[in-house]
Amino acid sequence: MIALEEARGRILGALSPTPAETVALPEAWGRVTARPVVARVTQPPADVSAMDGYAVRAGDAVAGAVLRRIGEAPAGHPFSGMIGAGETVRIFTGSFIPRGADAVLLQEDAREDAAGVTVGEAVMAGRWIRRRGLDFSEGEALIPSGRRMTARDIGLAAACNHPWITVRRRPRIGILATGDEIALPGEPIPAGGIVSSNAHALAALVRAGGGEPVVLPIAADDRAAIAEAAQAARACDMLVTTGGASVGEHDLVQAALGPEGFALDFWQIAMRPGKPLIWGRLGATPVLGLPGNPVSALVCAVQFLLPALAVLSGLPAGAPPTVRVLTGAAIAANDKRFDHLRATLAEDAEGRLVATPFARQDSSMLATLARADALVLRAPLAPAMAAGSEVEAILLAQLGI
Template sequence: MSTPNDTAPVACTSHAAPGASTDVPRPPPLSTHEALARVLAAALPLCAQPEAIEQVPTLDALNRVLAADIRSALDVPPADISAMDGYAVRAADVVAGRPMRVSQRIPAGHPAAGVLEAGTAARIFTGAPLPAGADTVVMQEQARVQSDTVVFDAAPPAGDWINRRGSDIGKDAVILPAGTRLTPQALGLAASVGCAVLPVARRPRVAIFFTGDELTMPGEPLREGAIYNSSRFTLGSLLAALGCDVTDLGIVPDRFDATRDALRRAALEHDLILTSGGVSVGDEDHVRAAVQAEGTLDRWQIAMKPGKPLAFGTVRRALGGESHDADTGTARDTAFFIGLPGNPVSSFVTFVLFVRPFILRLAGAARVEPQALRMRADFTQKKADRRNEFLRARINDGGGLDLFPNQSSAVLTSTVWGDGLIDNPPGHPIQAGETVRFLPFSALLAVREAVGTAAETVDVPDGVATLGDVRTWLRSRGGAWADALADTRALRMACDHVMTGPSTQLTDGCEVAFFPPVTGG
């Protein structure tokens, strides 16, 4: 979200009884940053409650949030293993062009047949453990087989094509910290160290309902003045994608008593009550008054477009419950309430910007904000809005962004046409060719978290000819590279996306990658 204003405005808080006058001076609108900060400050993670932690089979833990660190009980790989199909040898025994007897054969999943005999080679396959005494692997493409002997065209250096013990994961290393959302990759990593069960926070329990006599369900006749309830499907699907246990209470009649009854029922067993529409000052908007009668409500005007109004509060439980207190972490007798705008695009945008981070924080996720991209605008928007705009845009074939022509908050097709939202700060016209902040839907809707990496384009000096030379040179420069490449024994490396060894020769313009091991601590 764009940079907040220097002065932090105060939200409009209302606890008036139904029908009481609310004619009070309106404070300035909140920035998107301030609104998000207030929402997140209230969301104490469920994993703070011991009773909210579950032991779930790894196969069933997709998209759940870890409640505790996961440490590896073993080194991965558990021994020095071959990175290629080829021959394991002592580098000092190899003479180019001289045959060597093949003394043993080691498939993956089988141990070596003892120590490698001096002057011999062992036929070895990818993933198989090296025999004691071998210190390098020659890939089979660089070998010529002659009966029960093998001939190498060149003498290899020591250390080639070996994945060292613990080079991927060291024993007792934290492989997945608490707060990690469990992607398919994370589940595979947990399984690779033998974890059959994982400690996770229980799923957030969310009740959702909609108000408005104009709302009609798809499949029913559309009477005059009515509209189909699209937000029920959009918001319900968004909640399900976040791993919530969702209770859909459907469409509630536009009456105060019906709305109040729905809130009471929803508060009993849920962490969050989510509604769309009904929190404005209209005579037929009863949600605001019902929430105030059953709890507390802050009605915020946020300096954003679309999605200006947002309501945040609590609803008392008549019979107690299992929710948690934002200040003490103890069991509390209220459920959180968030009221979204009624327009479908406004509802969608405020959900992904505020409700999604709130639910992720509630579930215990460590990272809750989406990762933005810097991209080129291939359009001009001369008119600058005083609010923080979230513009629906699409990535074009040239790698830039095109703008959807109709940015109305009622045009739901813009969210299907687009690939994400441009986060445009207040008062900023956009010129074609400038760089803008882009929030792709793949980040706003997905559960994957960002992983830190370092990248740099460099011209290497004369004499730096191999991957090993690059490693040595980068370490000599000091700083972050020196720290990252300190453990040369366990370092893995690649050239142009192919895993390889330190003796690999560089080519002009090649892409080099280093993969330090996961370490304990």
């Protein structure tokens, strides 16, 4: 068995980002930029008013002065003339500042009647004017390469006049569940069988990680069936199998893929749950073999598949992010395997996060994992801890799963 950190390092070190592709801006949300987004325009394109009011020359706009209105300039309809001494133009938020003006008199600080516009409060030069390029300038790199596009980024790219964005192709992840005993939800369950949950859970996790799941038909415990299904995934960026990764007579993933050219890198990790994990390559396709146990498969996916998706997407990747929390109960000493305790989260009276592990940590209990808010991490040979001790935890909601 190898250590969890070494296993993750070997997996991530073997992967490269997917190729770039250009997509319409609305389709770029959640995608990772493959090149910087550079402004094609200047924003604002000219000096504009920040408020509704009157464009004035600050030297003229003293308290009590009466100015002559010579026009108005709604947003999108610039005033073509020039403001001279004692003159003003009615403007609105977003209006271009007319030539000759150097300030904005707020409408609430002015009174307009037949005599003209009376200044109620003096203004200073530059007041309520947004200068040209205040937000950004043409040629400025605003969104870096390697950033997952948010709604805010989409808005910024649109303001930069980009109808198309160059992003990394979503990683295509083949998902192959194996086993005579499993059936898809809603299908007849074989004698002695169970309903398969892994393919659906992993597909959802892949989507949360920015990938595109390709769920393959279930493969029976038959070498030829597993090999045939795996071949169908050669066009994917990675093949993820579940089940058949251990050492039983019916754990056939390695045996089935070996004759197809599968090159094993490592097998078995010193972690719980999730010891029987396979990593290798089937030709050019990386293969991650997860345990068939649904809790083990998902915990392994958190530690290995999500970081792998980040690398394939062109993002920096490493261990899942953790936070320091307090334990809500005493925790026994750990053995030689890196442990993941499923736990609920709450806040104490001082607003600190408290993680309370479930009393039963059996790796077959998917309902317990679904109710969990966090995975409390325990290093190999970690000593016993009293309630209230500090530990590291992975917050599952932070991962979008």
